[in-house]
Each structure stands twice: as structure tokens, then as C-alpha cells.
Amino acid sequence: MTKTIEQEKAIPDTGRRNFLRSMVGVAGVAAVTAVPIAKKSTPPQSIPLTTIQPRSAPALEVDPDTDVLIRMQADLARALQKPMNERRWIMVIDLRKCVGCHACTIACVAENKLPPGVVYRQVVEQEIGTYPNVTRRFMPRPCLHCDEPPCTAVCPVNATYKRADGIVVMDYDRCIGCRYCINACPYNSRYYDFGFSQYDETPTENEVVLGEGGNVLEMLPSFEYGQARTRKREESPIGNVRKCHFCIHRIDVGELPACTTTCIGRATYFGDANDPESLVSELIASPNVMRLREELGTQPKVYYLT
């Protein structure tokens, strides 16, 4: 399937007026002759880039001793030369290097303008042992972008689906906010956007948040999925389920995900597993690699080095 969302009948504004207009035709007729007339819903294979156009990053010469970020950048540029369906993006997280600084979480919040209550990049914390033999373990856990995602199968409207390159994405304009996918995800990697604001309960004067720079974060558009969305009351993505998308708006323009570039311990790696020369391909070939809950057969694309 190579159709884009633009080629499909676009879902226009989904407000009340549209709802009423649509229901006039749909409600009665649909129930009786429901199955035959329903348009077969297929997941769009790409989301329109309204503000950012994908481009191919130039190939880089990499010194073997250079920072892994430079090498991954080169791997990324090489992968972008290939058609989308020939790429297989994966993330590798070295648990031995993670110090639990949460820089990745913060970078993700800043990159995607995440509101309170929405966490794309979790760092699960665990305390092991008893004093004095005690340690803390940190497990960064974004959406695992399963090859067999249990969350996409349950969506009643195909609002969440797997792209050709394996990244599991959301179509905010189609999502009805039923939250079925949240319950279906065995990794608790999906979050509902209740519409909370970073400035809730912050003192205001004349409807302006007090303090220099107040309201700035809220007013900036988020470029998730390459769509410039300014946060507005009860408009998507408020009322939608949200999740990590490996920063596809960055990947598509040749940039690594925000969590990867900001990891102070270089514990997060990202790249194309279909490229045998890539760093991530090397890393997952090591014997100390594992994935979460393998017994479920979900085939996560996030690997851990232990």
C-alpha cells in the first residue's frame, strides 16, 4: 500500500458541524446496510508534511574514533537514500551506561512540546538491594515500535498504524480518544492527552501568565509528524492518545531523535537495522542484547544492552 493520506479522502475538520452533517447520512443508513457501504479503512502510509519537507542528508565521512553521534548521523543519512520500506529503524539502549539523568525525557518534552501527563520517553526506576548493598537501575523505555503491535490492531478507526519503515504512529485527526490502545499496550507506552497545561495553577494577571517568558512553551507549535500544531482548547492532540514516534519529523530531515542526541552517557543509539554497516546493527549482534517481554511475540524494535 503506497497511498498517502492526501490521496485518501481527507478527514476534514472534525467539529460539531461536521459531525452533524455526517450523521445525517450515516446514522440511519449505516446501521441497516452497514458492512457493505462502509469504506474499507486503510491506514495512511504517511502523514502529510505540512511544514517540513523530507530531504536526503548528505553522506558523511566518519572517522572510526569519532563520537557515536557522528557515526549514527552518517548511518541515518545513508538510510535516507533508500526507499522508506527498505529501512527498519531501531533503537538500542545500553542499560549499563544509563545514569538516570532524565535528559532524554526532558529533551523529548521540549522537542514535542509535551503537556503534563504525557511521557513519550519514560525512564523506569528501580531500587535493588538493602542498605548498604543497594543500587538503582534505570530503564529508558520509549514506545517499543513493535513489529507486531498489539495497540494498532485494537484501534477501531485505524488511527494508529505501522508505517512502511516500522514506526508506529498516530493520526490525531482520526483518533476518537477511546483509549483502547492504552490498555492494549503491554508496555504502558501510550498516554492520553487530557489537556493539562504546564501553566495550570500558575498565577495569572489579565489572563497572562506571570513571570518573564510565561506561556511561551504553550504558544509554540509542535512539529510532531511534520505537522505544525499549536495547542488549542479541546483540539487535537488534546483528547487523543499520544506516544513516542522516534521523532519522525527529525528523522525525515536527517536528524537523530531528540532523546538520542541529548543522552549524556551515549546510552541511546538509533539507526537502520537493515543496514549491516550501521552502528545499531553491530550492537544488536552482541550476545548481551535483549528485548522486553519477548514471550508476547510483539517483536519490539527497541533493544537493550545489559
Next chain:
Amino acid sequence: MSTETIVPKAQTTSKTSKLRWTPDKALWLLGFAGLLIGGIGLMQRLMDGLRPTDLSSFVPWGLWVAAYEYLVWLEVGSLFMFTVLVYVFKWNSVLPGMARTLYLTAVAILGMALILIGLDLGHPFRAWHVLVYPQWGSLMTWMIWLHVIYMVVLLTKLFIELRPTPKLKRLGTWLSYISLPLGIALVVVAGSVFGVVIGRPTWQGSALPLYFLLSALVAGTALLTFQFVVFYSGPRGEAYLATARRLGQLFLGLLIVGLIASALGGLVILYPGVPAQATALQLTLFGPYWWVYWVFHIGLGVIVPTILLLTRTHTARRIAVAAGLFIITFIAVPLNIIIPPQLVVEVVEKGLVIAYQGPGLHASYFPTLSEWLVTLFALSFGFLVFLYGYNVLWLRPRAAEPAEEN
């Protein structure tokens, strides 16, 4: 509510009676008061989304989803049992007259269910997406479509009851037969919506679809029994009492079967004690809301009705009280099926829950006042629909008539 012999409304209404305070007027007032008070919750829901609720990303489904399942059980179960008894087993000549009131009740319940599940959506005005962009691999799609089809069947049957012609009555009989597999499918699919979820180990498996079916049969029989005893309009003689008693016995039998089935299912989960599964059940039985299960469900919903139904002198009124108690308290069952398995995240993923604090990130749940108010609004709406049908459209039980022939 009057259950006397039916007399056309026009004959009973006079200038003086319009001013007189009657139980019916009190009920209308009660309905509108509920609608008005519940309307506060509705306004909050429409203006602030799901923020006034206690839902979170760890417990995304709560009171409204539980209430929806409960109402589906009542709606489908009562009609299923009625259709089976009247059309399949050709039960006595007393029961068929209840058709109009039962269909009316089902429509009222349907209204409540749709309001609650619609308002539970993050984008209620996109509900039509399920009809236009269905993904048939999702059981939720099937549930919604089956419910829409069921709604059409139900409304058609109600229309036929309002404008009965021989031709339409034949159609109504066929629709009754169609409603049997349709109703089973709806209830079983509603259970399967939970059964396929691997993210919540307590839900996953084939048990819930079967429990949902059993729950619909028990709750439906209770509703049918209650309605028959309370609203039956014919002479309340021997045939009436015999029918009430048979319905009561059927209700008790199904109740016992349901109790045994749920006990067995619970033991299978509790005995190995795997935390991901057993914790949910332990929360139900011994958690902070233990009283929902022990007091409401087992005490008032099972033990008291059983005692009422087992005593030798069980009058029709006693049967109605038993059924009514069961119906009211049975909401505890979907609440306990849906909420505790989501709370398990606090035990099995403690590291995640403590790592992040903030709105929408708590692994606990108790419905807020706003959620209760919206529920009150939905129930009041359904109640008013019933009152309108019963008092204005005169959808009251007909006097005894034989079951319709095929």
C-alpha cells in the same frame, strides 16, 4: 406508577387532575431534577474534556465504561430472555403483553448507554469515524456496529408496537428471532473487547466473553422479572403470580450458575497467585473498595435476593424487591471487572508509577463528583424517555394475549 387497567389518557385527564399532585408528576419532577443536576457534570465534561474525571493514562477506563457494559447487559439480556421465553419456548399467555414496555425500557437504557460511552470518548463528535473508517480487525469496531444494528432492530420493533399491522407484526416476529443471535453477538463481542487485551493480564482470555453473556442473562432476567411484577396490567390473579414465581425461579437459577462460574474463575486466578493476574482479584476482594464487592454485590445483590426468593411465602412484591436489589447492585460487577485490572500497574510497574508524578499519571481511581453527575444525567435522561413512553406514548403492557405465531 399506576398499574391499573389501561384507560385511554384522554378519559382520565380533567382540568382538576392537571393541578393535582400525583405520583407521576413527582416522577417527572425527579427526572428533570436529575437532568438539571447532572447537567452540571455534562457542562464540565463538554468544557474541560476528561480533566474533571479521575481517569489517568494508567487507568483510562472507569465508571462510564463500566456503566456502559452494565447497561448493555440489561438492554440485551432482558430482550433476549423475553424473546426466548415468548417466541422460542412459547411461555404462557401472560408474558407477551409486556413487549411494549420492555422495548421502551430497552430504548431508554440504550439512550443512557450511548450518552455515557459517547462522553467517555476524548472526541465524542468523532464517534462517526467508527462508521466511516472502521477497522474490522478491532473488536471495538464490531461492538459499535453491532450495537448500532441492534439499535435499529430495537427501534423498529418499538415502532411496530406503536403502529401494529398484520404485515408489520410478522416483520416484528422475524426481528425478534434476529435479535437473539444479534444480542448474543453484541454481548460476547463486548466481553471480547477486554478478552483480547494482552496489556491487562486479568482480562485476557476467553472467560470474560462468557461472563458477559452470563451476566447479561442474569441481569436481563432480573429486569424482566422486575418489570413484569411492577408493570403488568392484567388481573393479578393466579396466572400472574405463577408467572412471577417462575420468572423468580429462573432468575435465581441463573444467579446461582453465575455465582458458581465467577467463583471458579476467581479460584483459577487466585490459586497460582501470579501477581499480574491475582493482584486485580485481591484488590477486588480485599482492596480499599472491598465493600463494593462484599456489601453491594454479594450482600445486597446476591444473599438478600436469594433469601427473598428461597422463602416459601414469596409474594410477587418480594420477587420484585429481590430482582430490583440485584439490578441496582449489579453495577458492582462491571466496575470490579474493569477497574482493578488497570490498577495492577501500581504493583507490577511500580518503577514507572513512581518515576513520574503529575496530572493523569496516577495509578488509582475513584469516580469524581463530575463523573457521578454525568452518570446521573444519563440515567435521568433514560428515565425521562421511559416516562415519556409510558405516560405519553402509552407504551404500557397490553392485557394478556397469546404469543404471536410464526
